Amino acid sequence: MKTKEKRPKFLSNLRSISKRKLSGDLSFKMFVTLIACNIFIVLGLMFFQIIQNSWLSIQTYGIGFLVGKTWQPFPPSSSSLPSFGALPLIWGTLVTSAIALVLGVPVSLGISLALSEFSPKRFSYFISFFVELLAAIPSVIYGLWGIFVLIPFLQANVYPYLQAVLGFLPIFQGTIRGPSVLTGGIILAIMIIPTVSAIARDVFAAVPNSQREAAIALGATRWEKAKVVMSYGRSGVIGAIMLGLGRAMGETMAITMVIGNSFNLFSSFLEPGSTLASIIANEFTEASSPPVYISALMEVGLILLALAIAVNGLARLIIWRSTRKVREVGLV
Amino acid sequence: MNYKIVAILEGIILISLIAGFSIYSLYFTSQPIRLSGAGATFPAPLIQKWSAEFKDMTGTQVNYEGIGSGGGVKQFTDKTIDFGASDPPMKDSELSTAPGTLHIPITIGGVAVVYNIQGISKGLNFTGEALASIFSLDITRWNDPKLEALNPGSTLPNADIVVCHRSDSSGTTKVFTSFLSDESASWNTTYGASNVINWPPQTIGGKGNPGVAAAVQQNQNSIGYVELSYALQSEIPYGKIQNAASRFTEPTTETLASAASAVSLILPPGNASWASIGSYFNLHTVEEPNDAYPITSFSYALVYQELNSKSGMTLDKAKALTWFLWWAIHDGQHYALGLSYVPLPQIVITHNEATLKTISFNGQQINNWT
Numbered sequence: 001m002k003t004k005e006k007r008p009k010f011l012s013n014l015r016s017i018s019k020r021k022l023s024g025d026l027s028f029k030m031f032v033t034l035i036a037c038n039i040f041i042v043l044g045l046m047f048f049q050i051i052q053n054s055w056l057s058i059q060t061y062g063i064g065f066l067v068g069k070t071w072q073p074f075p076p077s078s079s080s081l082p083s084f085g086a087l088p089l090i091w092g093t094l095v096t097s098a099i100a101l102v103l104g105v106p107v108s109l110g111i112s113l114a115l116s117e118f119s120p121k122r123f124s125y126f127i128s129f130f131v132e133l134l135a136a137i138p139s140v141i142y143g144l145w146g147i148f149v150l151i152p153f154l155q156a157n158v159y160p161y162l163q164a165v166l167g168f169l170p171i172f173q174g175t176i177r178g179p180s181v182l183t184g185g186i187i188l189a190i191m192i193i194p195t196v197s198a199i200a201r202d203v204f205a206a207v208p209n210s211q212r213e214a215a216i217a218l219g220a221t222r223w224e225k226a227k228v229v230m231s232y233g234r235s236g237v238i239g240a241i242m243l244g245l246g247r248a249m250g251e252t253m254a255i256t257m258v259i260g261n262s263f264n265l266f267s268s269f270l271e272p273g274s275t276l277a278s279i280i281a282n283e284f285t286e287a288s289s290p291p292v293y294i295s296a297l298m299e300v301g302l303i304l305l306a307l308a309i310a311v312n313g314l315a316r317l318i319i320w321r322s323t324r325k326v327r328e329v330g331l332v
Numbered sequence: 333m334n335y336k337i338v339a340i341l342e343g344i345i346l347i348s349l350i351a352g353f354s355i356y357s358l359y360f361t362s363q364p365i366r367l368s369g370a371g372a373t374f375p376a377p378l379i380q381k382w383s384a385e386f387k388d389m390t391g392t393q394v395n396y397e398g399i400g401s402g403g404g405v406k407q408f409t410d411k412t413i414d415f416g417a418s419d420p421p422m423k424d425s426e427l428s429t430a431p432g433t434l435h436i437p438i439t440i441g442g443v444a445v446v447y448n449i450q451g452i453s454k455g456l457n458f459t460g461e462a463l464a465s466i467f468s469l470d471i472t473r474w475n476d477p478k479l480e481a482l483n484p485g486s487t488l489p490n491a492d493i494v495v496c497h498r499s500d501s502s503g504t505t506k507v508f509t510s511f512l513s514d515e516s517a518s519w520n521t522t523y524g525a526s527n528v529i530n531w532p533p534q535t536i537g538g539k540g541n542p543g544v545a546a547a548v549q550q551n552q553n554s555i556g557y558v559e560l561s562y563a564l565q566s567e568i569p570y571g572k573i574q575n576a577a578s579r580f581t582e583p584t585t586e587t588l589a590s591a592a593s594a595v596s597l598i599l600p601p602g603n604a605s606w607a608s609i610g611s612y613f614n615l616h617t618v619e620e621p622n623d624a625y626p627i628t629s630f631s632y633a634l635v636y637q638e639l640n641s642k643s644g645m646t647l648d649k650a651k652a653l654t655w656f657l658w659w660a661i662h663d664g665q666h667y668a669l670g671l672s673y674v675p676l677p678q679i680v681i682t683h684n685e686a687t688l689k690t691i692s693f694n695g696q697q698i699n700n701w702t
Contacts (some may be wrong), residue, residue, distance in 0.1 A: 076513075076524025147546045149372065175492055178550040179536050250696065260547075261499030261537025272536045278499075282539065283528055286400040286501035 006047070045307070054299035055290055057084065065299060066090070070265045073277070073293045084296040086303060088265045092181065092273040093249055093307065096259065098191055099185025099269070100248040107189075107195035115197075116204035117226050128201065135194035143257030146187045151178040153260060154186070159270065174268040179260035182269040187254050192244035194214055199243060203236030205227050235319040242315035248310055252277040276304040341611025351668065365652045371404020371417030372503060374559060375439050375631040376405065378673050380659045382664045392652045401503045402527065408433075409428040410641045414653055415635035419503035421606030434691070435606045436684050437630035438660055438675040442502025442560040442588045443508045443612075444570040444627075447550050449474065449489060454569040457482040460626070465554060465575070467495055468519060471531045474553060474588045483685075489553060496547040496556030501527040503611075504669040508557045510611040525611065560588070561672035565603075575626040576615050577697050583625045588674045591615065591624035596679040602687025603637050634659060640694045650693040658688055 051058075057065065061084055068085015075082055113132060115124045159176045166172045207229045215228040228235065260272020261282060284297050358369065364387075369379065376398030391558040399407075401418040408416030409430045421435055445458060451524040458466075462478055471478060474488040498505045510525040523529050534552070536546040541562040548556040548568060560583045563570045572580035581587045595613040600606055612629040635657065638641060639650040661684045665675040678686075691698060 049613040070530055072530035074524060074526030076521055097579055147543070147550075151546075151550055175494070177494060177536060179496050179538070179547055256499070256539050257543065261539070262531035262535055267534075269533060274537075282500045282537070286527060 036054055042204065050285065050298055050302045054295050054302050057295035057299040061085075061296070065296070066303070069265055073283070073290075073296070082290065082292060084292075084299075086276070086300055088263055089276045089279055089300060090303065090307070091265060092184075092259070092279070093275040093304070095181055095266075095269070095273070096188055096255065096275055097245055097248040099182065100188035101241065101245060102189075103186060103242065104125055104189035104192045104248075105196060108193050108240075109200055109237070109245070111193070111197040112200035112204055113226050113230070115201045117229060128198070131194050131197055134168075135198065137252040139251060140257075141189065142187060142191055143254035146183065146254060146258040150187065151183060154178070154183060163270075170267055171269045173272045174270050176259065176270055177272060178260050179272055180270045181259060181266055181273040184259035184270070184273070184275070187258050188248040188251055191251060191254060192248050196240045196244040197249055199240035200233075200237050203233040203240065206234045206236070234322055238319050238322070240317055242312060245311055245315075249308060249311070250277055250304065252281045256281045276307070278302050280304075285328045304317075333556045341479050341600070347348060363498075365392045366398075366537055367392065367394045367414045367653050367656065369394065369415040369417060369582060369633075370399050370407050370413050371634070372401040372419045372631055374400035374441050374503065375417055375673075378439055378626075378668060378671055378682055379660075381667050381671060382658055382660050383665075386656055386659060387665070390652070390655070392656065394656055397513045400501065402501070405634070414635075414642065414645070414649070415657070417631060418634060419629060419631050420506060420611040421609055421630075421632060422634065424605050424607050427605055427607075428566055430636075432603065432641065432669070434635050434637050434687055435600075436602065436604045436633040436635065436657060436661070437592075437667075437676060438633045438657075438689055439631050439668060440592050440628060440676065441507075441631055442583045442628045442674070443511070443557050444563040444583045445555065445557050445573065446545070446548050446563050446568040447555040448551065448568070449553055450487075451700055452569065454571070455582065456486065456571040457574070458571045459574045464512045464516030464519040466493055467497070467531075468522060469495065469534070469536075469651055470518075475501045482587075491553040493553045494554035495532075495535040495537055496544050496551070496554055497529070497531055498540070498557075500539050500543075502528065502540075504557065504559055507627060507629050511541045514614060532549055573626050575622075575624055577620065577622045577624070579622050579673070581623055583627075585669065585674045587623050587625035588628045589677050590621050591626070591628035591634045592630070593677045593679060594621050595622050596677065596683060597684050602684070603690065605619055605633070633660075635691065637690055638692050638695070639698075645693070647693050647698075650691075651698055654688060654691050654698050658685075661688075663684075 060081075061068070064088055065084060067087050068083065069087050070083045070085050072090075073082045073084070092281075111127070115127055119127070155176060155178045163172050163176065210227055211228055211232050215225045220228065255275055258279040259274065259278060261274055261278060262272035263269055263279075264273050266273045280297055280300055284294075376396060379394075379396045383396055384412070387393055396417070401420060404413075404418050405422055405426055407413045409426065414619060417438070419441065422430070427433055434466075445463065447456065449456075459482065462471065462482060472493055473491065474493055475490045479488055506525060506527045509519075509523065509529055512523075513520040513525040523531075529550050536547045536554075538547040538556070541558045544556045545562060545566050547566055548554045558568075561572075563583075563656040572582045575581050591613050594615055595609065598608070600608060603681060609615075609630070612627050615624060615626070635653065639645050639653065661676060661681050665681075668675040689697070
């Protein structure tokens with residue numbers, strides 16, 4: 001009470017305003033908090049629903065579902081049980097996403113560095129616009145382009161030479177086929193470029209100018225300055241890559257159209273394969289019976305969700321560890 | 333000020349739009365009868381064409397969604413649609429949950445075996461047995477003695493066969509693998525006949541007919557199977573297949589119609605089980621005409637014999653639905669050839685007429701629907 005009396009007049013005015021607005025503020029705060037909490041509800045419900053629906057399959061096949069290699073929803077003799085094993089799908093998802101990262105991330109980082117460090121502002125605006133446009137293209141368009149443009153091109157102009165040069169590696173052996181795991185990885189790489197480069201550009205743009213000035217003051221070249229920017233924004237870049245990885249793992253339509261959809265535990269990237277998402281896209285629409293079939297497809301979705309969460313958790317861990325190191329050294 | 337003017341203008345535009353739409357919907361559309369159907373994707377373009385023509389003629393709106401035969405049968409059994417459509421006839425187990433179902437063949441489909449070999453145009457000979465060996469990768473090269481024996485006139489390349497198939501759950505796969513199962517015992521025990529097959533690894537799956545066609549066209553020395561109408565439209569070479577009369581027949585509208593005429597001798601009554609017709613016409617039981625294409629099947633419309641068994645059905649709707657089906661199997665057939673479908677032979681139309689005349693609403697027969 002004492003302090004209140006000491007306040008200058010304009011402050012008490014302010015207080016009355018805040019009193020007047022307090023109820024509005026409070027309700028708005030509660031409102032947005034409620035919206036934020038919806039995330040938990042949505043995620044929780046989703047998990048609950050998927051686990052509930054895949055329970056039949058989990059009970060029937062147990063751990064065998066994760067390591068099995070056959071996928072036969074309708075066995076030839078009606079007396080035997082349908083068999084489901086998702087190992088080739090998990091393998092396909094991991095490999096195509098890895099190819100996408102290996103090919104897509106360097107290009108994306110190059111784009112974002114060029115935009116934030118090396119190019120004039122006007123040009124940078126222009127290019128950013130097109131990068132964002134790339135992100136707005138629906139994935140089915142990427143798929144069609146993949147079938148009718150990318151596959152014939154790769155088949156005629158890339159894969160034969162790739163095999164001639166790197167054919168000693170087991171991953172590039174075998175008959176050259178248009179639709180293949182490698183084609184799937186390449187299309188995913190193109191699809192994650194806009195996501196990764198847009199976020200990485202924002203991360204680099206947020207690096208304080210004092211860092212750049214300090215580097216230049218120490219006599220750094222532009223490339224060395226760019227290295228400083230990259231290492232400062234490392235955690236953000238990892239976040240961007242993880243978002244790209246998330247997109248690559250969950251991508252459905254485009255990959256279904258180019259991967260070759262073979263239930264195949266491949267050893268060569270030129271073989272056709274399948275991913276967790278592609279088999280759902282292929283088979284879910286008409287899976288009506290037996291019930292365990294739908295349940296198995298649900299479990300495939302559950303694995304995909306778990307994989308996405310695991311990858312995100314790993315990314316958090318990497319970011320947390322790298323920033324802790326930086327903090328210990330005293331850079332931040 | 334500016335904002336206020338903009339806001340007022342927006343308000344006026346919005347209100348006039350809403351008013352306009354409501355006036356439009358009140359006065360210019362005199363509550364048309366709406367019928368909904370769903371099911372097989374194969375006849376979808378034809379049914380949609382019918383729907384457009386039928387609307388111009390009668391004002392009745394028929395909405396058809398091509399969601400797949402399985403989904404069509406399910407929605408029909410759940411009674412969420414007015415009519416279903418399916419490529420295979422309903423199984424006996426499915427019929428028991430939907431008593432009083434009528435099967436009405438509305439068009440004819442065939443599965444063509446397409447391939448892409450440099451220097452070889454259409455017309456390679458295949459037997460069912462040989463196809464089963466190719467698709468199970470027992471025969472892996474084109475110049476295999478078995479294939480050469482079937483095609484003495486052509487020089488088959490010394491190259492690996494690239495096998496392409498449907499990756500999505502599909503009635504076309506069911507029809508094709510039913511044929512293979514009947515022709516080859518080892519196919520039957522290893523792979524069987526269904527919408528989704530556990531194909532051997534190293535085979536390429538394409539999504540939909542376009543996906544398979546693209547995979548075949550883009551890979552040298554490949555083989556695959558697609559709906560005949562799709563093969564005709566996309567001009568991929570297709571083969572001749574040996575029929576029960578031991579003749580190699582090319583899939584054409586004539587050979588498909590010939591198979592349909594042969595099977596029409598053993599058609600069950602509309603309200604009985606059609607499971608005996610099978611996923612494709614197994615003509616071993618009837619005397620097969622020389623020119624019948626062996627992998628031929630009907631596409632069926634499914635309706636209830638007693639239309640009042642579905643909620644929301646009125647006498648007017650029942651009349652419109654029956655009229656639509658009657659029109660589809662008569663005048664509607666004229667649109668078939670233009671869309672690469674095979675028109676029904678007269679004997680099947682006559683059979684359908686008898687079926688449609690048994691449709692009733694509240695126990696009363698509706699045969700005066702026009």
